[in-house]
Amino acid sequence: MTEIKQITVVGSGVMGSQIAMVSALAGFDVYLQDINEESLKVAEDSLHGHINKRISKGKISLLEAEKAFARLKFVTSLEKAVAETDFVIEAIVEKLDVKRQLFAEIDRLAPSHAIIATNSSTIVSSKLADATNRPEKICNLHFFNPVLVMELVEVVKGPQTSDETADTAVELVKQINKTPILLKKEISGFVANRILGALIDEAIYLLENDIATVEEIDLACTKALNHPIGPFALLDLTGIDVNYYIRQVLYEETGDENQKPQKVITEKYLNGEYGRKTGKGFYSYNS
Template sequence: MGSGVMGSQIGLVAALAGFDVHIYDVKQEPFDKAQQELLKRLDRRVEKGKLTKADKDAAWERITWTTSLDEAVGQTDYVIEAVVENVDIKRSLFEQIDGLAPAHAILATNSSTIVSSKIADATNRADKVCNFHFFNPALVMEMVEVVKGPHTSQETADLSMELAGALGKTPILLKKEISGFIANRILGKLMNEALYLYENDYATAEEIDLACTKALNHPIGPFALIDLTGLDIHYHVRKQRFEESGDESDRPARIIEEKVNKGELGRKTGKGFYSYT
């Protein structure tokens, strides 16, 4: 559900693993951009010998792009929602899906900020609702976090772990909910410190990134990572967490808010903490 960067890549991950996939969005326009990006990534894999052209074509044939919610979920076994980080929008969507998807279907959210207990009661199958969290870029990153809310059945958790393995991912199971889960909570502490050092003029974004990549051996620095995932995503995640906790330390950093207001969202707009031409 959702044909943005995460939704479209999750769909392709499933198609490459042999599953029939529907990628849904409310309108046709986002499909063109998503398809171009996915085909570019697939062609790159073929050029590097990581994928045969036959396998690429077969995976592409398994994907149906649709603006019909009924077509998307009417015969599905597992739904993965990857729409905007807004709990009201997610609840409305899950309520609609619940009325259309088969009774056995699991309804999962890819959100790492909004735990599924905030969504599950919008459905009549709370035991079949969980978080199923991929990392960006979903085609590359190996980890999936499966989160068992107080409403989630053990069967749903077990099937979700099994599916993650079938998709070629390495899953971990959180036995109870916590906003941000494991990886992003740890990463969030590093992000906070990086932003503090930057806003207080201790060093530039480039220098802080170099400290992380060259001294800590991280594959990418925190500012390059925010640019990659999108400053708007970072902003909305922190805003949601602040609204939940009321803790000032959870509030989006001033520099993030300024850049989002200027439309500097990272790679997707050509400028964030770095410029992309």
């Protein structure tokens, strides 16, 4: 198995910044690279804010935090960021052509032993692997938001991913103090988001068929299944507009009528009732 000493995270947004931080906190030398200098500055400030809160809560010591920040370098040069890397985690904008271009560039610049993983929520690694000359070293490494808090990471093996790459990725996830699960085959949505999607679909089916109300369905999930939040409250939190767009894209891609945004979601979307962000969704919120 490849020994990992240096990690490179490409893309310093919501996900990349915190992936870099958990890696630095675990003792790795980390480069966080972004093409946008402003985004790197925002990432640095936001990470200091998160870590200061952890220090004041006694979760980590000032010394640990200082050591982690000393191991974490914020750079705009991709060449510098990957020159001596062992493992690259890509967390840039969710666009296939931009990611393919980046993977080809990293492949050209990084040492031949380096693994290149994508944190994409929807793009499976086989769609990126053939942009490189190391397809067996390409896989998905899917973190959950917020990365500093959420423990699970899905490692997804594409048809081209070698066992050695998958094993190294699983081991790395453990080393950064997260819990890995290994998906032996690619599937869109991976495991956690597929299960969540099925739960939400069923909740909407029960509502649209007048079996129970929004409140009652949420109560069944919180009080019988012990979920921290019901599916409708969760839709309000993540945004009904986001759910609408995702289903619309899935429908356009597959042509499957079952993937179309459901009636209640479409109605709320067209009424501008997106959930918490607009003050009204399945529930009403006082601003």
